[in-house]
Structures are given as structure tokens and as C-alpha cells.
Amino acid sequence: MLGTHGVLGMTLLLLIEQFLNGMQFGVFLFLISAGLTLVLGIMNVVNLAHGSLYMLGAYFASTFFGLTGSLIVSLVLMIPVMLLVGILIELVVLRTLYERDHMDQVLATFGLILFFNELVRIIWGVEAQPLTLPMWLSGNVEILPDAPYPVYRLVIIGVGMAVAAGLFWMITKTRMGMLIRAGASNRPMVGALGINIRFLYTMVFGLGAVFAGLAGLMAAPLQSVESGIGEDMLIFAFVVIVIGGIGSIRGALVASLIIGIFETVGRSILPVLMLEIVDSEAAQTAGPALASMLVYILMAVILFFKPQGLFPARTG
Amino acid sequence: MLSKLKLSILIGSFLILAALPMVAESEMIDEPFYIDLMARVMIFSIAAMSLDFILGYGAMISFGHALYLGLGTYAVGIMAHYELTNGWMQLLVCISGTAFIAFILGLISLRTSGIYFIMITFALAQMFYFLGISLEAFGGDDGLPIDTRSEFFSFFDLNETWNMYYLILGTLVVAALVLWKIINSRFGMVVRGSHSNDARMQAIGFPTFKYRLAAFVIAGVVCGLAGFLLGNLTEFLTPEYMHWFRSGELMIMVMVGGMGTLFGPLFGAFAYLMMEDFLANFTEYWQFYFGPILILLVLFAKQGLWGMLPGKEDISDE
Numbered sequence: 001m002l003g004t005h006g007v008l009g010m011t012l013l014l015l016i017e018q019f020l021n022g023m024q025f026g027v028f029l030f031l032i033s034a035g036l037t038l039v040l041g042i043m044n045v046v047n048l049a050h051g052s053l054y055m056l057g058a059y060f061a062s063t064f065f066g067l068t069g070s071l072i073v074s075l076v077l078m079i080p081v082m083l084l085v086g087i088l089i090e091l092v093v094l095r096t097l098y099e100r101d102h103m104d105q106v107l108a109t110f111g112l113i114l115f116f117n118e119l120v121r122i123i124w125g126v127e128a129q130p131l132t133l134p135m136w137l138s139g140n141v142e143i144l145p146d147a148p149y150p151v152y153r154l155v156i157i158g159v160g161m162a163v164a165a166g167l168f169w170m171i172t173k174t175r176m177g178m179l180i181r182a183g184a185s186n187r188p189m190v191g192a193l194g195i196n197i198r199f200l201y202t203m204v205f206g207l208g209a210v211f212a213g214l215a216g217l218m219a220a221p222l223q224s225v226e227s228g229i230g231e232d233m234l235i236f237a238f239v240v241i242v243i244g245g246i247g248s249i250r251g252a253l254v255a256s257l258i259i260g261i262f263e264t265v266g267r268s269i270l271p272v273l274m275l276e277i278v279d280s281e282a283a284q285t286a287g288p289a290l291a292s293m294l295v296y297i298l299m300a301v302i303l304f305f306k307p308q309g310l311f312p313a314r315t316g
Numbered sequence: 317m318l319s320k321l322k323l324s325i326l327i328g329s330f331l332i333l334a335a336l337p338m339v340a341e342s343e344m345i346d347e348p349f350y351i352d353l354m355a356r357v358m359i360f361s362i363a364a365m366s367l368d369f370i371l372g373y374g375a376m377i378s379f380g381h382a383l384y385l386g387l388g389t390y391a392v393g394i395m396a397h398y399e400l401t402n403g404w405m406q407l408l409v410c411i412s413g414t415a416f417i418a419f420i421l422g423l424i425s426l427r428t429s430g431i432y433f434i435m436i437t438f439a440l441a442q443m444f445y446f447l448g449i450s451l452e453a454f455g456g457d458d459g460l461p462i463d464t465r466s467e468f469f470s471f472f473d474l475n476e477t478w479n480m481y482y483l484i485l486g487t488l489v490v491a492a493l494v495l496w497k498i499i500n501s502r503f504g505m506v507v508r509g510s511h512s513n514d515a516r517m518q519a520i521g522f523p524t525f526k527y528r529l530a531a532f533v534i535a536g537v538v539c540g541l542a543g544f545l546l547g548n549l550t551e552f553l554t555p556e557y558m559h560w561f562r563s564g565e566l567m568i569m570v571m572v573g574g575m576g577t578l579f580g581p582l583f584g585a586f587a588y589l590m591m592e593d594f595l596a597n598f599t600e601y602w603q604f605y606f607g608p609i610l611i612l613l614v615l616f617a618k619q620g621l622w623g624m625l626p627g628k629e630d631i632s633d634e
Contacts, residue, residue: 040431044431046431046434046435093611096615100614102377102430102431102434103371103377103567103571103575104614104615104618106377106379106434106564106567107564107567107568107571107610107613107614108610108611108614108615110564110567110568110610111606111607111608111609111610111611111614112607112611113607114603114604114606114607114610115603115604115607115608116607117603118601118602118603118604118607119604121601122601122604231560235438235439235442235560238435238438238439239435239439241435242432242435242436242439246431246432285451285452285453288450288452289447289450289451291450292443292446292447292449292450293443293446293447296439296440296442296443297443299436299439300424300440303424303427303428303436304424304427307427307428307432308432
């Protein structure tokens, strides 16, 4: 017999589960937007092709996993490859765009997207690439009594938090982080002090590529790996950066989690909630429609009160 | 004023466009396909021109302009779906609808500038794209056929290819003239002034936000009209037209034609659609080639086709 208490309990469990799913999605968003926000904040470059790095990460992951059968080995192989890809993109295309206006940057990196989307179709074909989880990651754990939750999703949350912590440490405590922050406030001055700022940019870009690739690798078992998957993430990453404030790692983390949770919980709860409030026919249309707009409405509201985002970077 | 060369190219192009249906359907050529192709080119010309109006003159880099193209098709499509086929009524809904949405989105996005503005216009347009996908009543992501074209006069049936074509050509000419007038008016001066130095414009007493918002709405409405025509021409409603990819394409047309030259995008739209057609005929993976071409164009041919012509475009700029 399910009493009122039982139904409530079920709803609560569902909510917790969706909340964790939201955190996990937020982690992906953070990994992608962390690199993007650094590039935007420090180099003042709009890079639409950042989503392509996520896509490439997922493709590399599926290939390496197919070859080696180990997710860990795939990860170890992917990091230098993505670093190299990032450095190459920076050297060949991005570097020529630093002095250009935003319009040029948008168009040129749009060209990069077209190129990469087609490139993966040429190399890997049009079918989605498979990547099934290894045994040790595919189980469930009981987070609460009678509430199983996939281990893998918890691992993703853990890895994401670890990366966030590492990044904070790097930005605030290391010499490279100090240079990054200095470069964001006053580029010519850092250059004048004898720092090789071009090299610094290249490294930051490579680092961003590795993070995006890591997100792609972790997402590969959860979604189908196809051409164009990066762009959906790019849109969310833009929303995250706008909300969090350009150039702010802290903002990116907070905004990623907010967006991830809002998007996931909203999508599952809102249609149900709408059915409760209004009559069913209207709700069936309005529920999913509203759920798909929720994140953007949130962005608009936050921007209305804080046009510079939640954590505006200290300098322009 | 335009230079003599530019003026003659422009008038010549419009004359060619006006003569095209007769030539294409003549016995010698007999390729009615060209009428449809050029009709599409002209619709995208209108859309690209409206984008250039805010992008080139007002420095508002909207990366979601295709939204208004989609809204225009939705205005026609949804009303036709409910058998409201009166063209004037559809036009009214299309204009007021796009104006309203452009106004709201402008209020939000124009509070910001630079990179923020690009990302916000991008995200807000995608919001409507996802909304379109979730509207199952109007076909979701499959879209919906538009059964009846807009009905204006009994003697002017849009099902006739020529009528449709000349309606589009007429709209293009009128839109070009109106936008040209606006750019060279006092209003246009203020918008262009806020492009070069917004702070200074405000300091001498212009509420530039209002001017920029008005320009943003005008551009949205003109692009909505292009969507109105597109819906009628293709007889299909789909969220696809609102996708950010389309917005990117519109930006490419503006750049290829020449940013900040109102008439450049007309040729940019032509060049882009022809280039796409050519590459797609030549290879299945046309974007693989077009991507690098685009990067090279941005780096080395920024002034665009129109900009390469000799003669200064503008009346007032130095």
C-alpha cells in the first residue's frame, strides 16, 4: 500500500536522482565552459569551435577505447592528443584573430566548426560511434536505502569537482595562474615584463582543449557520439559564461551547476507540475515548451539584474 | 551618395532580376528552376541586408538574426494552419509579432555589449529554436507544410510563379530603399554615431539605447518579412530556419558582400548561395572545403565584394 507518505517519498527520491543528474550535467558544462571562459577572459577571443573540441574528445575516446578496451588508458592517450589539437588550432587559426574584431572571430571559428563537423564524418563516417562502459563502472550504488544510482554518474561528478579544485589551485596559487590573471588584467604590461605571453596563450588554449576533451570522453558512454554534438553543449556553455561572468572560473562553476540542475530538474518536473496546475491538454503542449525555455528565461532574469553576470571579472 | 559605378551595377542587377522570369521561361533557355533559385537568393538578400543594418551600421553583432526569418515563416504557417489565409492579416501578425519579440529580446540583449551581446543573441535565438521543436502542434522538428499561400488580391494569386517572384523582388527593392533612407536620416546618424563612440553620443545628449533598440526592432521586422516570403515560397514551416547555423550563414552573406555597405549583402547572399550550390555539387563534404575558405575570406577579403569596388559608399563618413 502506498500512502501519501509513500508517494511523497517516491517524489523525493525522484527529485534527488534528478538533482544528481543535474550535477553531472553541470560538471560537463563546467569542463567545457572553464576553458572557454579563460580564453574569452584572457585572450578576448570568441571561439565558437570550442564545442568541436568536446566532440573531438568524444570521438578520440571511442577510438582509443575500441583499440585498448580501457577507459583509463583512453584518458591517458586523449590528454596529449587534445593538448596537441588545441595547440595546433591556436597556432594556425586563433593566433591570427587576437587583433581582429569579434565579428571576424565569430566567422572564422564558425568556419572551424564546419571543417571539424565534416572532418569527423570523413574520418569516422556518419554513424554514431559506440562506447559501452566497462563492467567496473556500469553498476549502481545505493545512495539512500532502496535508491540505486549509476556509479558512473557519481564518478563524473567526482572527477569534475576534482578538476575544478585543481583549476582553482592553479589559478590562485601557481606562477602560471598568476600570469594568467595578470594577462587578463593587462596584457601589454605582462609582455613588457618579459613574459612570453604568446606561449602562455597557447598553453591556456591547449588546457581548455584538454578540459573540453575530458568532458567529451566522459560523455561518450552516455550519449551517441556524432558529428555536431559539440554545438548543443556550446550553447549551454555560452549561457553558463554569460551568467557566471566572462573570465571567472568561480562563476563558471556556480553557473554550470545552476544551469545543469535547472535544465535537468526542470525538464523532468515542470511537465508534471503543469499537469497539476492547468487542464491536461494545454499542459501537454505548454509543459515541454516551457521546460525547453527555462534555462534561457533564467539567463534573461539574471542578466536583467546583473548585466555583467554573477561574478564579474575584476577587470575589463 | 553611391559612386556612379556602384549605382550602375545596382540598377543593372535589379534590371536583370526583373527580366529573369521572362528569360528563364523563354524557349531558348527554358529553365524555370532559375526563377525559384533567384527568389530564394532575393529572400536571403533581404534577411542579410536587415542584419547588416544593425551589424554593419550599429555594431550590434547579432548572432541570432535567423530567428526573425523563422518567426516570419511561423506567422504564415500557423495562421494558414488555422485557415486564416488573408495575406494582409498575416502580414499584420508577422510585423507586429516580430516587432514585439525583437523589442523584448532587444531590451534584454542591448543591456550588454561586445562578446556578451553575441552570446546572448545566440542563446535567445536558440531558445526559440528549441521552443519550435517542442511545439508538437506545429510539427515539432519535422515542420509543417503550409497548404495555402497568403491571399492578397483576387487578381494577384501567389500560386502563380511570376506573382510570387515579383512580390519578392518588389519587397527587396522597397526594403533596400527604406533602409537606405533610414541609414542616411538623422536617426541613422545617431545609430552610426553610437557605433563609432557610444559614450560620446550619450555625452552629447542622445539616449542611444532607445535608438539602438529601435534599429534592432526595424532589423527584426525586415527579416521577419523575409521569413514571411520564405514561408510562402517554400510552403513549409520548420524550426530549421531559426537554427543558429542559419544565423551564421546570414553573417557570412553580410561579410562576403561587405559589412557596413547596405547593398553589399545582396551580392553576398547571391555569392554564398551559389558557392554552396557549387561546392555541394562537387563534393558531399562541401563544408570541409567551405570552412577553410571562410577562414581565408575573413583573414584576407574582409572588405567583401561590394567593398572591393572603387568609390566610397557613404555620404558622411570622412
